[in-house]
Amino acid sequence: MDQLSAISEDLAEIDGHVADNFRALSNGFQKLEKIKDSNRQSRQLEDLTEKMRDCKRLIKDFDKEIKTLEGSFDRETNKMLNEKKQSMIKELNSYVALKKQFASNIENKKIELFEGPSEGFAEENSLLASSMTNEQLMDRGNHMMDETDQAIERGKKVVQETINVGTETAAALKAQTEQMSRVVNELDSIHFSMKRASQLVKEIGRQVATDKCIMVLLVLVVIGVIAIIIVKLVHPNNQDIRDIPGLAPPVQNRRLLWSHS
Template identity: 60%
Template sequence: MASDVPMSPELEQIDGEVQDIFRALQNGFQKMDKIKDSNRQAKQLEDLTAKMKECKRLIKEFDRILKDEESNNPPEVHKQLNDRKQYMIKELNSYVTLRKTYQSSLVNNKNVVLVDMGAGSSEPTAEDNIQMASDMTNQQLMDAGREQMTQTDQAIDRSKMVVAQTIEVGTQTASALNQQTEQMKRIGNELDTVHFSLKKASQLVKEIGRQVATDKCIMALLFLIVCGVIAIIVVKIVNPHNKNIRDIPGLAPPAQNFQISNRRLLSVEIFRGMES
């Protein structure tokens, strides 16, 4: 079905990729009838299934872009694009039905069973895991089933161990986080205490500084007074007849008192002479 519907570049690109996948699917299913080996048929069917998954993804992307561009396209163009999408879905469904037919034919006619042959090999391939049921006895089938169940149980046990270890690690991590949270709280309280102590110490230093400054002023004043007294005493000793110094209160007696004292001393001497 050739597309003559006007499309945006993105839709046109997706439409071209889908058509390429349809041609690849048509050629692939035509080759299925020519392949006689069951293993190769299974491999071919897997490749075709992967192409159909990619085609389904592209159709979904086509539908998403179509909805985004719905407001920009005229109604008739939108209808044509929607019909184009429906055509691609119908075409893909036909190949899906064809795949189911070949898969059913492959399983029923060849009686193929998938057996895990991975014991002793690191990464077994798909061809190594396919064995004809006609070549296996009932006991071998039962043993293979038991082995598969044993491996499944071991995988479940390992998963449980991983979950238990994960829970234990999570518990330890939560406990460590709680301890770190408490430690951070204690550190915060200690920092607050240190900040308060520093503030109080700063205030105390300021008060001490003011007291020291006051003491220095008082000591300087006392020093000046002492120096003044010493200077006056020195001057008095050097020049005792200095009237200016004599007139200083406390350093020399008044002149009147000095004369009275002299008179008293003279009277005492006279009185002593008369008695003798």
């Protein structure tokens, strides 16, 4: 960076910002490896993607500044600046490839939409060779970032759909729980009604039994009275039933007492 400062303050400043972003990306991917939750991984990957976009913008500014000052430098200085730019592009593309790998792993955890996340990875690595031109490296890096962004968007849609399904399921379970609660309350009410009805039946049974006993006693009394009357009529001189209350003394006894006087 001191060498760049001697050449151009603007180039040195851009290089410093790019270096800061690369350090943040390195630390961010190290942290990403330790995160287990896929949703947190997605959010962390979005932050890293924003850092990579910023790096791409800074590298473009670096390239424009080189082309602007190209006529002011000798051949060796221009070669050094182009090698510096190419080094930035390679490092950025390495983070882009790493981002794509993490995005594929996150998607595979959420839903099996992609098989073989490493497919074509050897080809991508070969494109990072030093023999490629700067424009090819930039185009390849942009293409990889676009693919990764699309993969992340698909992952977001899957997560949102999962959340919607979970919300609908929770609402259905709540409705079923309320319905079950109403059924339990109705069963309790029916049980109470049956218990009350059973008590009423028992009370009616006891009342009927009492009424039957009273009727039986009344019938026995009536039968007894009828029996006494019959016996009195059949045996009017029977001493055992003469003094029963309600029966008058024989007529002939009255006549005897009258005649005696």
